[in-house]
Amino acid sequence: MASRGPVPVKLFKREAAETLRVGPMTIRVYEDGSLTENRVSGVLLEIPPGASGPPMHWHRFHDELFLVTKGTMRFVTPDGNVDASAGDLMTVPPRAIHTFKNASETEGCECYMTATPAHYVDYFRMIAKATKDGNPIPSSDVKQMMALFGTFPPDVESEP
Numbered sequence: 001m002a003s004r005g006p007v008p009v010k011l012f013k014r015e016a017a018e019t020l021r022v023g024p025m026t027i028r029v030y031e032d033g034s035l036t037e038n039r040v041s042g043v044l045l046e047i048p049p050g051a052s053g054p055p056m057h058w059h060r061f062h063d064e065l066f067l068v069t070k071g072t073m074r075f076v077t078p079d080g081n082v083d084a085s086a087g088d089l090m091t092v093p094p095r096a097i098h099t100f101k102n103a104s105e106t107e108g109c110e111c112y113m114t115a116t117p118a119h120y121v122d123y124f125r126m127i128a129k130a131t132k133d134g135n136p137i138p139s140s141d142v143k144q145m146m147a148l149f150g151t152f153p154p155d156v157e158s159e160p
Helices: 118-130 139-148
Strands: 018-022 025-031 041-047 063-070 072-077 080-085 089-092 099-102 109-116
Touching (some): 025 118, 041 118, 063 072, 063 080, 072 089, 072 109, 080 089
Antiparallel strands (some): 018 025, 025 041, 072 099
16 A cells, blocks of 8 residues: 655656657646646746747647746637737637747747646657657658547537
């Protein structure tokens, strides 16, 4: 039986974070769910000027929170664009169609992101590994990788 007593806290230093490169973005994985029994992960997204995130998509199983810490992140949704500036928090629940990009052509953007459950960090790892050689991934391969993590393009219905 697992111990129910106190457990230690853990400080994650930026320089010790796992660093992934996905296209022009840098993703720093601080907590991948290892210490939270896979309940929540914490990563820092560093998005260069003018760079975009993934294609439009929705998640079947997980929530995301995005806290912008630098610059302005533009969330693109079917209802329009929403710009979040440093200090703003965007909540993306399951089934919410979205993507994001840096809203500025001249200033970098940083955003602290959580995913619940935490296993979604493995999607970032998979994409980083697939793009390691610098070549783009065919969109069919991206869709397949996304589907492994319960993530789908907008034209896939959210109900089975």
